[in-house]
Amino acid sequence: MITAKGLYKRYRKTVAVNHLSFDVRPGVVTGFLGPNGSGKSTTMRLMLGLDHGEGQTLFDGEAFTDIRRPMNKVGTLLEAKPFHPTRSARNHLRMLASANGVGDKRVDEVMELVGLGSVKRKKPKGYSLGMAQRLGLAQALLGDPRILLLDEPTNGLDPHGIHWMRDMLKHLASEGRTIFVSSHLLSEMQLMADELVVIGRGHMIFNGDVDQFVRDFTQSTVIVRSPSAEGFTAALEGAGAEVAKGKDGELIVSGMEIGAVGHLAFTENVELSELSTRSASLEEAFMSATGSSEEFIAAEPIAPATKTGGSANA
Amino acid sequence: MLDALRFEWMRLTTLRSTYWLVGIGLLAAAAIPVIFGLTATDEDLIPEFVALAVNGGASFGIPFLAVFMAVIGIFATGHEYRHGTIQPTLTALPQRSRLILAKILVVSAATIAVTAVSMAINAGVVLVFFGEVPGLFDDPVRSALLGYMIYTLIYTLVGLGLGLLFRGVPSALVVIFLMPLIIENVIVGLSSIPTLDWLVPLVKFLPFTAGTLLMSVGPADMGMGTDFDFFDRWGSGAVFAGFAAVIIAAAWTLFKKRDA
Numbered sequence: 001m002i003t004a005k006g007l008y009k010r011y012r013k014t015v016a017v018n019h020l021s022f023d024v025r026p027g028v029v030t031g032f033l034g035p036n037g038s039g040k041s042t043t044m045r046l047m048l049g050l051d052h053g054e055g056q057t058l059f060d061g062e063a064f065t066d067i068r069r070p071m072n073k074v075g076t077l078l079e080a081k082p083f084h085p086t087r088s089a090r091n092h093l094r095m096l097a098s099a100n101g102v103g104d105k106r107v108d109e110v111m112e113l114v115g116l117g118s119v120k121r122k123k124p125k126g127y128s129l130g131m132a133q134r135l136g137l138a139q140a141l142l143g144d145p146r147i148l149l150l151d152e153p154t155n156g157l158d159p160h161g162i163h164w165m166r167d168m169l170k171h172l173a174s175e176g177r178t179i180f181v182s183s184h185l186l187s188e189m190q191l192m193a194d195e196l197v198v199i200g201r202g203h204m205i206f207n208g209d210v211d212q213f214v215r216d217f218t219q220s221t222v223i224v225r226s227p228s229a230e231g232f233t234a235a236l237e238g239a240g241a242e243v244a245k246g247k248d249g250e251l252i253v254s255g256m257e258i259g260a261v262g263h264l265a266f267t268e269n270v271e272l273s274e275l276s277t278r279s280a281s282l283e284e285a286f287m288s289a290t291g292s293s294e295e296f297i298a299a300e301p302i303a304p305a306t307k308t309g310g311s312a313n314a
Numbered sequence: 315m316l317d318a319l320r321f322e323w324m325r326l327t328t329l330r331s332t333y334w335l336v337g338i339g340l341l342a343a344a345a346i347p348v349i350f351g352l353t354a355t356d357e358d359l360i361p362e363f364v365a366l367a368v369n370g371g372a373s374f375g376i377p378f379l380a381v382f383m384a385v386i387g388i389f390a391t392g393h394e395y396r397h398g399t400i401q402p403t404l405t406a407l408p409q410r411s412r413l414i415l416a417k418i419l420v421v422s423a424a425t426i427a428v429t430a431v432s433m434a435i436n437a438g439v440v441l442v443f444f445g446e447v448p449g450l451f452d453d454p455v456r457s458a459l460l461g462y463m464i465y466t467l468i469y470t471l472v473g474l475g476l477g478l479l480f481r482g483v484p485s486a487l488v489v490i491f492l493m494p495l496i497i498e499n500v501i502v503g504l505s506s507i508p509t510l511d512w513l514v515p516l517v518k519f520l521p522f523t524a525g526t527l528l529m530s531v532g533p534a535d536m537g538m539g540t541d542f543d544f545f546d547r548w549g550s551g552a553v554f555a556g557f558a559a560v561i562i563a564a565a566w567t568l569f570k571k572r573d574a
Binding site: 067 | 317318319320323324325328329330331393397398399401402403404405406407408539571572573574
C-alpha cells in the first residue's frame with residue numbers, strides 16, 4: 001500500500017506538483033496518467049525522496065528514506081538508461097544488490113526473468129531502449145519487493161515487449177503486490193490499469209477506477225439509424241435530447257438514455273435500423289479531462305495546400 | 315554502513331577505468347626511479363634523492379599517482395551524475411550521508427593501499443638499480459614518504475569533493491588540474507613582482523602549494539629566493555587538508571539539500 005499525502009514541489013515560479021494526495025492499493029495495477037510536463041516523474045521522485053519538497057509518502061507505513069535495504073520492499077524504475085556504459089549489466093545489478101543484501105543468484109534469476117540472460121555480461125552501452133527498460137525492470141525486481149514504482153516502463157519496447165510488460169505487471173499485481181506505473185500510452189493503461197491517478201499541471205484531476213474515469217469524463221451518446229431520421233430528430237429534440245448528425249447520416253443523441261430513445265421511437269411509431277450506445281475510449285476521456293491542463297501545446301498542423309488545376313512538371 | 319561500504323567497493327571494482335587509472339598511475343610513478351636508475355647511477359643516494367625516487371617524482375612537482383587517484387575520486391561522485399546512476403544508487407541506498415561516507419572511506423582506503431604499493435614498487439626499482447635504499451625507514455625520508463601518502467590521499471579527496479560539488483566530471487577535472495598547475499603557480503610567480511609583494515604572505519595558504527610541503531625533505535624553497543614563511547610539514551598539510559575539508563563539507567551539505 002502506498003499512501004501519498006500533500007505532495008508539493010515548486011521550481012522557482014512554477015508549481016510542478018500541487019498538494020497531491022492519493023492511495024495506491026495492493027493487488028491491482030494503478031496507472032499514473034498525465035500529459036507531458038504534468039509532474040508525473042517529479043511526483044515519483046518526491047515519493048522516493050530523490051527530490052525535496054513538501055508532503056509525505058508512506059510505503060506500507062514507512063517513508064522510503066527510512067527503509068533499511070529498500071529494494072527488498074520497494075522496486076523502482078525511473079529513467080530509461082541509468083547505468084554506466086561500460087559496467088556490465090550483471091555487475092550493475094550486483095552493485096545495487098550488494099547494498100540490499102541480495103545475492104548473485106537472485107541477480108542471475110531476474111536477468112533470466114526479463115529475458116536478458118544471454119546478454120547479462122555485455123556492456124549496456126550497446127543495449128537498445130527496450131533492453132534498457134528490461135534491465136530497469138530487473139533492477140526493480142531485484143529484492144522481490146511488494147511495491148513497484150515504474151516511470152514509463154513501456155517506453156521503447158516493441159509490441160511484443162509491451163505485451164510482455166503488461167502481462168508481467170498484471171501477474172505481479174495478482175500476487176498481491178502494489179503496482180504504480182506511469183505511462184503516456186493511454187491504450188496501454190486501458191489494457192493494463194485497474195485504477196488511475198490522473199494529474200494535469202501538478203493538480204489532481206481524477207483518482208479512481210478506469211471505468212469511472214471514462215464515465216466521469218465522457219458524455220455517453222446513443223446512435224440511431226432510421227429511414228425517418230429527420231422526423232425522429234424533431235421528436236427527440238422535443239423530448240429534450242440534443243441531436244447531431246453523423247457523417248454517415250446516423251443520429252448522435254446525447255442527454256437521453258438508450259431506453260428512453262427506444263421508447264420514444266416506439267410511441268412515435270418510427271422504424272429503427274440501429275439503436276446503440278457509443279462509449280468513449282480512455283483516450284477521449286483523457287483528452288477531455290486534461291485538455292485544459294497541458295503544459296506544452298503544439299500548433300495545429302498546417303493543412304496541405306489545395307491542388308489547383310494543371311500539372312507541375314519538373 | 316556495511317551495506318554502503320559493500321556497494322561502494324562493488325562500484326569501484328566493477329569499473330574498468332579504475333584499473334586503467336591505477337595501472338597508469340603506478341607505471342608513471344615507477345618511471346621516475348627507472349629513469350634515475352638508467353641515467354643517474356653515479357648520484358649519491360642522499361635523502362632528497364631517495365624520497366624523490368620512491369614518491370615517483372611527486373615532490374618535484376609531478377604527482378602522477380595523486381593526479382590519477384584524484385581522477386578516481388572525481389569518478390566516485392561525478393560518474394553518478396554523468397551517467398545518471400545517482401537515481402538507482404539513491405533508490406538502493408537512500409541514506410545520503412551514509413553513501414558519501416562510504417565513498418570517502420572506500421576511495422581513501424584504495425588510495426592508501428595503491429600509494430603503499432607504488433612506494434614499494436619504486437623502492438624495489440631503486441634497490442635493483444642502486445643496490446640499496448638508504449634511510450628508507452628513517453627520518454627525514456620516512457616522514458617525507460608518510461607526507462607523500464597523506465598528500466595523495468588529500469588530493470584524491472579534493473577530487474571526490476569537486477565531483478560531488480559540480481555534479482559531474484569535466485568541471486571537477488578542470489579545477490583539479492587548473493588550480494595547482496596554473497592558478498597557484500601564477501600567484502607564486504606574481505608574488506615575486508615588487509608591486510605585488512602583498513601576495514607573499516598568502517602563498518603559504520595556497521592549498522596545493524602547501525600540500526607539496528608534506529613531501530619535503532629539507533627546508534622549503536620555491537626556487538626564487540623569496541621567503542614565503544611556510545608552515546612546517548604538518549602545518550602545511552593541515553592547510554591542504556582544511557581545503558579538502560571545506561570542499562567536501564560544501565559538497566556534502568549541498569548533496570543533502572539538492573534534488574538528486
